[in-house]
Amino acid sequence: MKEFKTLTIQNLYKNYGSTEVLKDFNLTIEKGEFVTFLGPSGCGKSTALNCICGLVPITGGEIYVDGECIDNSVDICTAPEKRGFGMVFQNYALFPHLTIAKNISFGLELKKMDKKEIKQRVENVLELVHLEGHGDKFPSQLSGGQQQRVAIARCIVLEPRLLMLDEPLSNLDAKLRLEMRYELKSLHERLQITTIYVTHDQHEALALSDKIVVMKLGKIQQVGNAQEVYTKPVNLFTADFMGYKNMWEGQIARFVENGDEVEMILNINGTSIVSKLLFTKNEVVQKLKLKNAYETGQSILTAVRPEDIIAGEGSINCFVCNINQTEYLGKVSNVSASVPNGFKIDARPECDTFSGNTIKLYVPPEKIMVFVKEEG
Ligand SMILES: Nc1ncnc2c1ncn2[C@@H]1O[C@H](COP(=O)(O)OP(=O)(O)O)[C@@H](O)[C@H]1O
Ligand SMILES: [Mg+2]
Incomplete structure (x- = not known):
């Protein structure tokens, strides 16, 4: 699918019943950027991702790809599979009865791609996530970190124009989390896939992001690069989240x-x-x-x-x-x-x-x- 230059989210609202989960959410994402949604549990990060990829209907506002509306909550709602966005979930969601290679090729087979090309692509992507030689194993034979890399490989093999990762490291222990953080960063540097990353961990956000979106109760508090958010928080909430103390x-x-x-x-x-x-x-x-x-x-x-x-x-x-x-x-x-x-x-x-x-x-x-x- 064609890459985009900008993804624009305008005045996005999402309600569940009478609860406003996202309010007046405005954001522009440029091609190649690594954008992180950062905020405490329940602030609407996953909901925002799900709205952008079309898994959840939006209540108000619009989403544009290069100026073309893909969702407006009224008469336009492009189906998730037609958006060309790929999502990696927190719990990996691998098929336990399929080999790693089969897990990764699943989406390509659905697309009826040529067998030889599938094999080549799977091999390439396994190499990319440093899992060459593991294609014939089953998920249960891999460690948590390796399974996480399979989940990412399964997503990027489809060459999405936007990669979305919802708290992808939260199931890993502290040491592995650091290693995978490094892997993700180097993967992004090599592939330059536009990425939205969700986390509640400010260290992860600072280490990985070109742009950090700080959220509280469904509202964006601050958008800035790591240095801006770290050295110049716009309010007490962001400061607190960035590890500031001494609130006298x-x-x-x-x-x-x-x-x-x-x-x-x-x-x-x-x-x-x-x-x-x-x-x-x-x-x-x-x-x-x-x-x-x-x-x-x-x-x-x-x-x-x-x-x-x-x-x-x-x-x-x-x-x-x-x-x-x-x-x-x-x-x-x-x-x-x-x-x-x-x-x-x-x-x-x-x-x-x-x-x-x-x-x-x-x-x-x-x-x-x-x-x-x-x-x-
Ligand atoms: N399907 C749903 N029905 C009703 N409320 C929901 C649903 N999904 C999420 N919520 C509510 O929306 C808020 C934001 O949730 P979520 O986006 O999962 O937050 P986060 O990912 O930041 O932890 C929470 O208060 C949650 O209870
Ligand atoms: Mg979440």
Whole structure:
């Protein structure tokens, strides 16, 4: 099937009865991109995939391939097999009574492809997923990781123009998950198949994606590349999901704009903390929200990644803390500490730490995200 340049999802809605599972979902996917839907369980990731591939009817909105509508919930609904999208499910769904080669060739045989060509394609794809020589085995004779690779091979042998993977690594143990993540990345680099990948694991999303779509309760929160989502979460939800901690509540006591840069003095429980952030043209709305919070005295919440808080001195943002708990991680330790009469700090310093001791922690101003506290 012909490859596409862009897949556009416009104002997509999906309801189950009176429950809105997807709301105003807008996204453009470019040819060759690796796009990840990232969000907690139940936020609508699988539903979004199923809507895009046509397994689930959409309630509202449109889906376009190169400007041509393939689904509009009214009078157009291209059948799943005519979309040329391939799906790999979490539980592999291999046929247990068929050999690996037969599992992979199944879809090609349905298409009545020439026997010799089928054999060649199966051999090629087995090589691609590093399973050459395993064609005559049965699924039960393979490990979980190998079965997962068969499921992927079975899908890509059909040469889909879009590959969709729904939490493909979640059944594997931690070590294998890392290996398969690497395999997936290298497969994507070699084949350049446009891919939508679903996961609730931010590490997977960061490692694999060209574009991350962060979702919460059926709504897109943020779309950006790994670095953007990691360093510039647009709200507390995304920050939390990206591993930010140190959500201290307070007010903005001072707000000074200097071009794109904003310097704020935050009052957290009577302690002054300096935050210095850059806002690009695209982020003006966020800047205005903070300015408004400053003027009205509205509460704010901070978010700082533990790994950005370092042991050391500084003329500002330096706190002598009591260590409540430590967790040895090798090069660094997770440290949960508290400022006397103040707030708790989660840090990941590189020095030896012991609970009961004190530690001086420095929180760099440019690492302190500030979000207006939402009502309710
Ligand atoms: N067939 C269905 N009927 C009713 N509710 C459904 C159905 N499928 C999914 N849901 C609901 O839609 C929401 C999103 O589900 P899902 O897309 O599976 O989330 P995720 O993949 O992010 O875990 C959940 O609240 C789920 O209960
Ligand atoms: Mg799911």
